Every structure is written in structure tokens, then in C-alpha cells.
Amino acid sequence: MPVKPFRLRCRYCNQPVDWPPQQPRCPRPSCRGPLQPKRNIVFDAQLIELAAPGMWRYRHLLPPVPDNPISLGEGWTPLLRLEPGSDRLIYVKNETLNPTGSFKDRGAAFLINTIQGEDKIVIDDSSGNAGAALAAYAARAGRPARIFVPATAPEAKKTQIERYGAKLIPVAGDRDAVARAADAFAQQPNVFYASHVWHPGYALAMQTIAWETWEQIGRRAPEWVILPAGNGSLLRGVRWGFRALQKAKYIKTLPRLVAVQAENCAPLAAFMAGEYRPGRFQARPTRADGVAAPNPPLIEAMAAAVRKTRGKVVTIPEDTIRQAQTDLARKGFYVEPTAALPYAALPRLASQFNPNDAIVLILTGHGFKAQ
Numbered sequence: 001m002p003v004k005p006f007r008l009r010c011r012y013c014n015q016p017v018d019w020p021p022q023q024p025r026c027p028r029p030s031c032r033g034p035l036q037p038k039r040n041i042v043f044d045a046q047l048i049e050l051a052a053p054g055m056w057r058y059r060h061l062l063p064p065v066p067d068n069p070i071s072l073g074e075g076w077t078p079l080l081r082l083e084p085g086s087d088r089l090i091y092v093k094n095e096t097l098n099p100t101g102s103f104k105d106r107g108a109a110f111l112i113n114t115i116q117g118e119d120k121i122v123i124d125d126s127s128g129n130a131g132a133a134l135a136a137y138a139a140r141a142g143r144p145a146r147i148f149v150p151a152t153a154p155e156a157k158k159t160q161i162e163r164y165g166a167k168l169i170p171v172a173g174d175r176d177a178v179a180r181a182a183d184a185f186a187q188q189p190n191v192f193y194a195s196h197v198w199h200p201g202y203a204l205a206m207q208t209i210a211w212e213t214w215e216q217i218g219r220r221a222p223e224w225v226i227l228p229a230g231n232g233s234l235l236r237g238v239r240w241g242f243r244a245l246q247k248a249k250y251i252k253t254l255p256r257l258v259a260v261q262a263e264n265c266a267p268l269a270a271f272m273a274g275e276y277r278p279g280r281f282q283a284r285p286t287r288a289d290g291v292a293a294p295n296p297p298l299i300e301a302m303a304a305a306v307r308k309t310r311g312k313v314v315t316i317p318e319d320t321i322r323q324a325q326t327d328l329a330r331k332g333f334y335v336e337p338t339a340a341l342p343y344a345a346l347p348r349l350a351s352q353f354n355p356n357d358a359i360v361l362i363l364t365g366h367g368f369k370a371q
């Protein structure tokens with residue numbers, strides 16, 4: 001049977017919360033911790049609905065949503081060899097081909113289907129891609145949306161958000177200031193805060209990337225999955241997905257998860273080195289705007305995802321991000337700067353790889369979104 005009834009609990013205080021949560025964090029005012037599944041989700045391949053489009057083939061393995069979910073065709077993106085002629089088993093999971101051009105569509109699509117109450121405004125704070133995704137799915141659902149973005153977000157992303165009809169609210173200051181503005185607005189009634197950072201449904205939807213990869217690579221786990229890490233929904237979700245496969249004995253070993261950050265903004269690297277102080281971390285500007293999150297609230301959970309998979313954190317200097325983008329484009333993959341980080345990490349990991357290791361790079365966002 002599917003995972004019903006599905007329940008959540010607070011990671012900090014264990015407060016149980018029913019699915020679907022109507023606020024993204026622990027409801028106890030003194031806690032407001034992150035929510036996570038009460039029990040591990042256990043995968044069952046017999047529950048894959050082969051005829052369902054995109055990521056909805058896994059709908060019976062995800063927390064329940066209504067029949068005929070609102071969708072724009074997200075998920076089931078191609079897994080391709082990085083270089084068709086090469087002997088090396090390096091793959092790209094091309095998430096740029098999602099409807100709004102990034103992997104965030106999986107989370108936004110999933111959350112839009114969990115909202116109760118027809119007149120709710122949906123909001124998020126975002127460096128751009130999560131905002132564009134939510135704006136698109138709000139449009140599809142006929143709901144008003146407000147997206148809080150850093151004033152410095154790339155123009156293409158801001159334009160995309162507005163074109164979908166969402167109200168764009170640029171906020172001066174760093175990424176944390178943007179989150180505070182959204183959080184304050186979310187205290188009003190009739191607001192659904194579809195936080196891609198906090199709402200557990202967002203990371204839960206990212207499990208579908210792990211499950212698709214497992215199917216597409218021949219029902220096995222790659223040895224490595226390399227992905228950009230900003231606020232951690234992708235990192236945490238991919239770990240949960242492979243963990244669900246391991247729990248059900250479809251795979252023996254979890255892939256080692258490599259979280260890649262820009263050297264100019266690498267709080268997770270600092271955290272792993274014991275040099276991170278919450279709220280005090282100083283970042284420099286980076287062209288990888290998708291990971292420009294100096295104080296990720298769930299940094300502990302992100303570190304756990306790396307440690308528990310015997311993974312790594314790799315940081316990339318600014319001057320190699322552009323070159324990685326160009327190299328990927330010369331192989332046919334046009335990605336935004338953030339999405340080039342996993343490729344840029346390859347030479348830094350070379351000594352760790354065995355010759356027959358299968359390595360998956362997640363290409364998170366399209367090159368049309370930011371130069």
C-alpha cells in the first residue's frame with residue numbers, strides 16, 4: 001500500500017504534524033523547526049504508475065495529493081552520457097528541460113497540489129528559480145502569487161516571474177533579508193508560504209530525481225551524485241530518495257553525495273570544517289546566484305546528508321564557473337552558472353573516483369535564465 005496516512009514530525013521537538021501541512025515549519029511558536037517524514041518512506045517499484053506523465057509516475061510513493069494533480073509536465077527528464085563516445089560512466093540528469101527551466105518545478109508542482117482553501121495567495125522567497133517555478137504553477141492553478149526576490153536577482157529570472165503574472169517584490173539586502181520579508185508577509189491570514197527552503201513537500205518531491213536516476217541507469221545506484229547546494233532541498237531530497245530505495249533493498253549502497261558550492265559563498269564547507277557561525281557567515285558575491293545562500297537554515301540537515309552518504313563538499317572559484325559553463329555548452333548542454341558547478345567539481349574529485357564508477361551530475365537550471 002502507498003505511504004498513507006502520511007505524517008510529519010518536527011526535526012527539533014518531535015511535534016507530530018498531519019499531511020499536508022498548511023505552514024512550512026513546526027507550528028509551535030517557540031520552535032518553528034523543520035518538518036520531516038515521521039517514518040522513512042519505503043520504495044516499492046510495483047507502485048510506479050508507468051502511464052502517468054513525468055514525475056507523477058511516483059505519485060503513490062509520495063505523500064498524497066488529489067487525483068488529477070495540477071501539472072505542467074515536470075519530471076522524467078533525460079539522463080544522458082556526458083560524452084557519448086567516452087568509456088567513462090559520467091551522466092548528466094538534465095533538469096533544465098523542466099517547464100520553467102529548472103529542477104524547482106518538481107517542488108513547486110508538488111506544493112501547489114497540497115494547498116487547502118481556494119482563495120489563498122501563494123508566496124515564496126527565492127533567488128529566482130524557485131520563484132519562477134511557483135509563479136508558473138500558481139498561474140496554472142489560477143492562484144495569485146507573490147515572489148520575494150533579492151533586488152540583485154538576474155533580470156531574466158525576474159522577467160520570467162512577472163510574465164507568469166506573479167507580483168514581484170524585490171528586497172534590498174542579502175538572501176536572509178528576502179526570507180525575513182517573506183516570513184513577515186506569511187503571518188497574514190490567507191497566505192500559503194510555499195517555502196522551497198522549509199516546506200518538507202519540496203524536498204520530498206526531489207526524491208523523484210533519485211528514483212528516475214535509479215530507473216534510467218538500469219535500476220541501480222550510481223556511485224556518485226554531484227549537485228549544487230544552496231539551501232539544501234535538492235541535496236536532502238536526493239538523499240531521502242536513495243534512502244527509500246535502500247530501505248526496500250533495491251540498492252545496497254547509497255551514492256556518495258557531493259554538494260558543490262561557490263568558493264565565494266560556501267557555508268556548508270565552513271560548517272563541515274567547524275568554522276561556521278550561524279548568522280555570522282560572510283559571503284562574497286558569486287555569479288552562481290542559485291547557491292548564494294550564506295545562512296541556509298537547514299545547514300545541519302545538509303551536513304548530515306553529506307556525512308551519511310560518505311559524501312564531500314567541493315567549492316569552486318569564480319573564474320572556473322564560466323569555463324565550466326562553456327565546456328558544458330560545447331557538449332550541447334546550455335546551463336546557468338549555478339548548474340555548471342557539478343561539472344566544475346569533476347577535476348577536484350578525480351583522485352576519489354574508481355574507473356568504473358557511475359557519476360551523475362545534476363544540471364539544475366537552463367542557460368536562458370542567467371548569462
Ligand SMILES: [Zn+2]
Pocket residue numbers: 010011012013014015026027028031032033
Ligand atoms: Zn518543533
